[in-house]
Amino acid sequence: MTCALAFLRRSRQRERRTLELEASLSRARLDALRLQINPHFLFNTLNAAASLVHSRPDAADEMIGSLSELLRASLQGTGSHEITLARELELLGLYTSIERTRFGKRIEFTESIDAESRVALVPALVLQPLVENAVRHGIEPRPGPGRVSVNARREGDRLILTVCDDGIGFDPGRPARGSGIGLANTRDRLRALYGDAQHLTIAAAQGGGTCITLSLPWHLP
Amino acid sequence: MASPVTLRAIIADDEPLARERVRHLLRNHPDIEVVAECEDGPAAVTAVTEHRPDLLFLDIQMPGLDGFGVLEALDPAHLPTVIFTTAWDQHALRAFDAHALDYLLKPFKPARFSEAVQRARDLHARRDAGAETRRLLGLLEQRSARHLSRLPVKNGEKITFVKAADIECIESAGNYVVVHSEGREHVIRETLSELEAQLDPTRFLRVSRGAIVNLDHVRELQPLFKGDHVVILQSGRSVPMTRGLREIERALRYS
Numbered sequence: 001m002t003c004a005l006a007f008l009r010r011s012r013q014r015e016r017r018t019l020e021l022e023a024s025l026s027r028a029r030l031d032a033l034r035l036q037i038n039p040h041f042l043f044n045t046l047n048a049a050a051s052l053v054h055s056r057p058d059a060a061d062e063m064i065g066s067l068s069e070l071l072r073a074s075l076q077g078t079g080s081h082e083i084t085l086a087r088e089l090e091l092l093g094l095y096t097s098i099e100r101t102r103f104g105k106r107i108e109f110t111e112s113i114d115a116e117s118r119v120a121l122v123p124a125l126v127l128q129p130l131v132e133n134a135v136r137h138g139i140e141p142r143p144g145p146g147r148v149s150v151n152a153r154r155e156g157d158r159l160i161l162t163v164c165d166d167g168i169g170f171d172p173g174r175p176a177r178g179s180g181i182g183l184a185n186t187r188d189r190l191r192a193l194y195g196d197a198q199h200l201t202i203a204a205a206q207g208g209g210t211c212i213t214l215s216l217p218w219h220l221p
Numbered sequence: 222m223a224s225p226v227t228l229r230a231i232i233a234d235d236e237p238l239a240r241e242r243v244r245h246l247l248r249n250h251p252d253i254e255v256v257a258e259c260e261d262g263p264a265a266v267t268a269v270t271e272h273r274p275d276l277l278f279l280d281i282q283m284p285g286l287d288g289f290g291v292l293e294a295l296d297p298a299h300l301p302t303v304i305f306t307t308a309w310d311q312h313a314l315r316a317f318d319a320h321a322l323d324y325l326l327k328p329f330k331p332a333r334f335s336e337a338v339q340r341a342r343d344l345h346a347r348r349d350a351g352a353e354t355r356r357l358l359g360l361l362e363q364r365s366a367r368h369l370s371r372l373p374v375k376n377g378e379k380i381t382f383v384k385a386a387d388i389e390c391i392e393s394a395g396n397y398v399v400v401h402s403e404g405r406e407h408v409i410r411e412t413l414s415e416l417e418a419q420l421d422p423t424r425f426l427r428v429s430r431g432a433i434v435n436l437d438h439v440r441e442l443q444p445l446f447k448g449d450h451v452v453i454l455q456s457g458r459s460v461p462m463t464r465g466l467r468e469i470e471r472a473l474r475y476s
Contacts, residue, residue: 040282043308044236047327051242102236140235143261143284 037074038132042067048102063101066094074125081193084221085152085159086118092127092150099135107139108147117152120159121219123193129186130163130212138167138210159216166209183212190214228345231257231272233265233291234280234306239327243278243306246334253338262286266294269301276341277301279321302341368421372400374407383407385424389438389454391416393431401458426472428452428462436473442466 045067052060073091089111096109109131131148139146151162183202190198199215230253234240240258247253253276257268261284269277269291281288288305308327322344323337371382389401393413400407409416417425417433427433434452441453442462452460452469462469 040309043327044239047242047308048236048238050328051238051245054245055241102238104237140282141284143263 037071038129038136040136041132042071044102045098048098052101059101063098066098070094070098070128076124081124082121082221083124084118085113085120085122088122088124088127089113089118089150091125092131095128095131106145107135108145110147110149112149112151114153117154117159119220120154121221122159122161122216123189126186126189126214127161127163130183130214133183133212134163134165134167134210138165138169142168154218155215157218159218161214161216162211164205164209164211166205166207169204169208169210190216226252226345226349228253228275228341229256229272230254230276230278231259231265231268231274231301232278233259233262233268233283233288234278235260235283236280239280239306242328243334246331247338249331249335250338252342260284262288262291262294265291269295270299273299274301275345277303279303279305281305281307302344304337304341369416369419372407372409372416374400374409376407385420386435386437388425388435389456389458390435390452390460391425391433392460401456404456423475426464426469428460428464428469430463432460432462434460439473442469 045063049060049063049067052063070091099107100109127150131150134148135146139148146165146167148163148165151160151164153160183200187200190200194217197217199213201213201215203211203213205211230247232240232243232255234243237260240260244255244258247255256272256274259265259268263285265277265279265283266286268274279288279291283291286294288307292300292303303321305321305324306327306329307324322340325334325337329337368385370385372385372388373380374383383400383402387402391401391413392399394408396410396412398409398411398413398416400409413427413431413433417427420433424437425433425435434454438454438456439452440455443451443453443459445451445461448466450462450466450469452462454460
């Protein structure tokens with residue numbers, strides 16, 4: 001009898017430890033998934049800043065400030081995994097201002113955001129890697145200028161985010177430049193946060209290019 | 222020591238600021254002249270083909286055609302020295318496979334950049350030295366090709382050939398010359414001066430109005446009275462000389 005009770009207690013302890021371990025693994029995993037600043041972007045930006053230091057010191061100052069804020073947001077693994085869309089767009093603005101300085105008129109960024117959706121919660125830094133993907137895989141490989149547009153709107157209990165580019169387009173048969181880790185990371189993160197209550201779809205954009213659409217459960221802080 | 226040779230360079234990078242940075246750092250290297258800048262792969266191929274630069278600063282990720290694609294598209298006979306510039310080192314091994322001179326990770330320090338430029342300079346100095354040596358050798362070959370390598374001699378009805386290297390000496394006999402070779406004498410209807418003009422001057426020396434000797438066959442110089450000397454050939458034949466001793470010694474030393 002005492003033997004059976006002891007066994008039960010030990011088994012419950014094991015179970016609890018397993019659950020604790022799973023929770024901490026999942027947190028670590030989310031933290032890891034969040035570190036998405038691409039080293040390519042990081043070092044090219046530092047190189048651009050090293051150049052601007054001589055020709056346009058104010059622009060260099062601005063660029064280093066933007067990069068630092070973006071890095072800080074990316075490294076803040078201990079904070080909340082979700083932020084308001086308004087804050088998310090601020091962080092995206094840091095990224096796009098850096099890219100504008102690096103590429104000049106070659107890349108144009110536009111936004112169309114429902115006022116209502118700005119207060120909704122989204123995974124922190126969910127848009128930046130998608131926009132960076134569009135720049136790197138859609139526009140950078142192709143000579144000439146390109147445009148990336150970000151849209152957000154509420155559809156009932158869903159928040160719909162889209163990132164579209166008019167670049168070289170999405171071809172499932174063509175191996176992606178790079179490893180496609182960016183998108184796989186985003187999928188993993190969304191699943192870890194929302195389970196099956198989210199969708200990520202990739203489609204060809206009208207008139208060429210690629211559109212990525214996220215459908216997230218609508219919720220507020 | 223600054224090299225007086227100017228290296229002509231092309232900068233290929235899709236980011237204007239990255240090109241500006243290379244240009245800025247090149248200000249410390251006035252012997253490198255930027256002849257073109259390109260913002261994508263196809264433009265780089267066109268510019269390199271057109272300008273034939275000595276040096277190419279080549280970004281790897283570029284629109285249209287990446288850095289490796291650019292190198293593959295170029296004529297292998299006219300490849301410039303390549304310094305890859307890239308932000309992330311996942312391509313390093315491939316870059317060395319493509320025989321890059323150097324591989325700079327952005328943002329590179331000015332000192333590291335100077336090191337790469339110096340390597341390019343050294344390489345070109347060696348190449349130029351090599352090219353110069355080849356050009357001189359080519360000239361020498363052309364000249365020796367004009368020199369007589371075999372002397373045709375009439376031997377009764379036949380014409381035989383005496384190798385220039387086998388000629389010991391040639392003596393004048395009026396409108397004829399006597400060619401001494403391998404213990405034999407050949408009489409040729411030609412003046413000594415005419416024959417001298419056809420012989421390699423680094424091998425044959427006119428030691429007097431009446432004689433030319435092959436320096437390879439000289440055994441010793443013997444003094445005669447009054448400061449005159451006589452050339453003793455390996456065959457034992459002696460040829461009087463009227464030319465200065467020092468001149469002959471020098472010719473012997475450097476032939």
